[in-house]
Amino acid sequence: MSVLVYIENWDGKFKKLSFELISYAQGIARQLSTSVVALSIGNVAEEELKKAGNYGASKVIAVNNPKLNELVNQAYASVISELALKEEATVLVFANNMTGKAVAPRVAVKLNAGLVSGVIALPSSTEPFVVKKKIYTGKAYASVTIKSPVKIITLSQNSFGLNESAVDVSIENFVPQLRDNDFATSVLETNKQTGKVLLTDAEIVVSGGRGMKSAEFWAPIEELAEILGGATACSRPVADEGWRPHHEHVGQTGKIIAPNVYFAFGISGAIQHLGGVSSSKIIVAVNKDRDAPIFEAANYGVVGDVTTVLPELINKIKEVKGQ
């Protein structure tokens, strides 16, 4: 028996998210009196793999095959399922991010395992196995029972946090059986700026609304996102006006995000917008209208002009960050 956690890497490095997943898996392993096996796919140095032990993984399995350098949903699902059987995993943990969403459901079908996605806390009981998740984009919570012998959870980012509990960690390399059938898709061309994070997976999101007045005032939004290592976003009217690309639109009909902190500049906070961002841990709003609904959802608010507040905020944050 074990709890198997899939930890993604970004150019050979783990992120806070990877360690949060291990911390969470360790919490479940304690409840079940078992241990955590972390699975890494890709080219990750041993020093980095060992870090999994700081959060409670007693074993790390490293799969490093050039065919798996790009995410191929079918192949990843096969490798993870094969290891889940080998390690006799009864619970599998993934991130509720782009990769987790693409792979975990396939693994669930392969293992006949019940899957609950976007889970926000440790199981409230393990017999029956009950976990809590957000539904209706954060407007309600559901407690969900998983009835199958093998259980799969995708964890909502930033909902559990880090929990250091160092254990002795062993590293094993594993050579999976890859089948040609699993490689029906491939990446032809990559078009990306390095260092930028996917909006839906970002820890920090800096967003602008109609109050930013026009596309040419977006430089400070981009600057703040860059200083903080975050992603940029916008409200629907901004995307509709063509000030920003549609893929940056967050809201009920755009992207749904749940970062650690969401900065809303010149966004009034219509209910459709809030539906896409209300799962953010902290919301910071700057708007000239004190009655804007965004202040109902925000944790910190400034009533003021974005064109003066934003540059000032950038300066002060640079001071704190020592830049």
Add this chain to the structure above:
Amino acid sequence: MKILVCLSNVPDTTTKIKLAADNLSFDLTGVQWIINPWDELALSRAIELKEKYPATVEKITVITVGNKETEPTIRKALAMGADDAIRVNAEAQDAYFVAGQLAEAIKDKSYDIILCGIESSDHNGCNVGSMLSEFMGLPSVSSVSFLDLENGNVSLNREVDGGYEKIQTALPFVAIVQKGIALEPKIAAMRGIMAARTKPLLVLEPANIDALTEEVAYELPEAKAACKMIAPENISELVALLHNEAKVI
């Protein structure tokens, strides 16, 4: 080419969520039901492709798992421009159940492209599309933000950190689509609404599949603490709060 679009019937996204007195269900009286927004965008793109490449796209079918009450949503999809529809006559349970029913319903029907929205706005599962592809043994591409069929070839982008990747795929395949796949949902014209009444709707009885998860109780979030207001001339206080209190920067 035959395109299938999987639809979920969800409460309108502006619905105020109310719990029934026992906390075991939602009070759905007066709720407007709509096509799940991402599924609606998937269907809109399928229709755009059929209009753009009439020689390539032969037919668009929509499918849903739901009881008779979901038929107005199906008719809406037909009014938008789908050619025919399938309804699996069962109350939707968990994603495993829904995906399994979809796979059973379409296994002999040879669709070339299957489109699913990335998530549903009610249960926020993000699972049916990928599960369906696994049930059918088909490749899946997730977070698809661009799909075109120029010269009969599938051209496809998926979103990744900092940009996108062009993906090549064998057919048939399942595309799990993200916002951006179509800019605007198609609006049904009066002619479409009239035509939808007589378009074929096949009703299938469900296969014997057990759900593996079950929602057993619901609760509403606690009321949020009031927003801390900071004067615009005191931005250092805001930064101090974010740094020391919220610990997010």
